[in-house]
Structures are given as structure tokens and as C-alpha cells.
Amino acid sequence: MNDGCVAGLHLDAGTRAQARRRLLSIKGHVEGILRMLEDDSLYCVDALKQIKAVQGALDKVGGLVLRSHLRDHVVTAADRGDTDQIVAELMEVLKYR
Amino acid sequence: MNDGCVAGLHLDAGTRAQARRRLLSIKGHVEGILRMLEDDSLYCVDALKQIKAVQGALDKVGGLVLRSHLRDHVVTAADRGDTDQIVAELMEVLKYR
Amino acid sequence: MNDGCVAGLHLDAGTRAQARRRLLSIKGHVEGILRMLEDDSLYCVDALKQIKAVQGALDKVGGLVLRSHLRDHVVTAADRGDTDQIVAELMEVLKYR
């Protein structure tokens, strides 16, 4: 997991706890979709709606972590002298979608 | 779950099985992120990368279900006479993002 | 432009006119951003906001055309017997983002 990681920068405990709570709920949501998918009368669009809802919830967890990263690590990159790496990895992770 | 559902249209068994397999793997991935989040040396960008990976995997499940819905239900809507409902709910579910 | 095109299916005149009106406004918006970019006191985030606004406007044009395509061509694919091609090209065009 440590590839390309800027040494010594960690996700703060509060954000980790919040992200964990949300991901536990997301895991429950995925389990709910797994149960829906056992039902042979399931309508496609109902499955699609649930998948989109999980993606929306993941967007929110991602937003939490991103905000914490910006606030704790990105705005101080010039001070640490690792601007190039911080910017490159941020552009990379924002690229998806 | 049946709100707005077009009566009698079901997700086919093969697609349900494939979607289940992928969602089981996604559930495992979410559990992996939950474990990562227990580690106080976790780097934000590593968490973000894993969240994006799960979203990519969910996109693929959504694509499977969408393709099945198009092929089995949307292209036959004119025959059944439920074009307006089929189009409205599809536009709705494609809107997210 | 006709590569992969299903023969004889055309975008209806009303949707073409609506899409044209919206695209003329989008063109004006792009010209506005071009003028903004001549100003050496331009703030990055103001440029980003305008770019996002144009993307939102393009999403709406795309939605217009997609709805028309679904209603006029996709729901009748089973009747015409070109389901495979209609589904494949629709999945392709929905894939971006």
C-alpha cells in the first residue's frame, strides 16, 4: 500500500473513524443488494438504483478523505518541499471518472 | 422495491449470478478498506485509491445489469406499449453522475 | 459520421432544433471563457467553475439526444431486428464518464 506514499503523512484519527462508520453502512448496503439478487423477480432498474446509491455513498467517503488530505497535507506541501509528488498523486487519484 | 417497476420484467438468472459474484468481491474489497482504516499510519491517497477501485468495480456491475435491461426490456418496450415508463426510469437511473 | 450507424434512423427535427439552440448558447459560453483567459488577473477557480458550467450544459444536450434516441429508436429495436447493434453502440456511448 505504501507505493508512492509521501513519508510520514497519515489520515487523521477522526476522519478514519468517520470513514469507517460510513463504510460499515456501505458494506451493509452491498449485502442488501446481494440479497435482492437472490430474488428471481428482481427488476433491473431496482438493482441499478441500489448500485447508484452505493456509489453516491462511496463518493461521500471519498470526499471526507479528500478534504482531510487537502487540509492536512496538500496545503503544506510547499513547506515540506514535496509539491511535485503531492500534486502528481492527487491529479492521478482525481482522474478516475 | 417495486415502486415504479414495470410489471413482469425481471433481471435474468445469468446476470443475477454474475452480478452476485462481482458484488461478493466488492464486499470483500470494502472489508479490506475497513481494515486499512484501522491502521493509524494509513496514507489518505492510499485510501482514496481503494475507494476509487471499488467505484470502478461497481460501475462494471452496473454496466452488466444495464446491458441486460437494454437487451431484454428496453428494446421491446414499443411492443409492450410501456415506452414512456421505460424511457423515464432509464433516464432517471442514468442521471446520477 | 456514418460508421456503425443503424441505417435509416435519424434524430427528429424538434430535438435537433432544441440541441442547436443549446449548443449555440454553449458556444457563447466557451467564447466567454476565451475572453476570461485573456485577463492576467484571472483566478484559476473562476475558470474551473465556468468549465464545469459548460460541461453541465453539454450533459443536458446529451440528455436531450439520448432521450430522443431511446424513445424513437431503442424501444423499437426488437421490431427492426437490430437489438445487438443498438445495445452495443448505446453501451459504448454511455461508457465515457
Next chain:
Amino acid sequence: MNDGCVAGLHLDAGTRAQARRRLLSIKGHVEGILRMLEDDSLYCVDALKQIKAVQGALDKVGGLVLRSHLRDHVVTAADRGDTDQIVAELMEVLKYR
């Protein structure tokens, strides 16, 4: 345009020039779609493909401006003491989609 703007931060001349070049090409692309839309034999999916292509090109301009903003303004926010504003406006502008 200046609402919410962090005083004294400007998009650098090189990025402005690059963004202008790309936006001129995007304007030409939009004009091309406007001409396509005059053709009553236009196929919906061909219009959708062109709209997606313009959105992809806009994504690239947005990426240019974002990278410049991160490198020149965000990584120095702690030094300037405007972290809260920089992070808030960045989260806002990344939210679309």
C-alpha cells in the same frame, strides 16, 4: 467573477495560453456539431459521440487549470493562511459530477 476569490492569486500566463488554444479547438468542435445538427439524416448516436468528445476535451482543459492551481496556490495555502477558503472552494469545484 470575483466572488469567493482568494485575493492576488492568478492563473499563470503559460496555462492561460494553453487553455486558450484548447478552448479555441473546442469552440471549433462545437461549431462542427452545430453543422451536423442541420443535417436531417443525422443519427442520434453520432451526435452523442461528438458531445462526449467535447466533454473529454473540456475535462483536459479543466485538468490543466486544476494542476496549475494545485501547484501554484493550494500547496502554499498554509503559508498564506487561507487554507479554509482554498479547501472549501476546491471541494466545491470538484463536486460537479
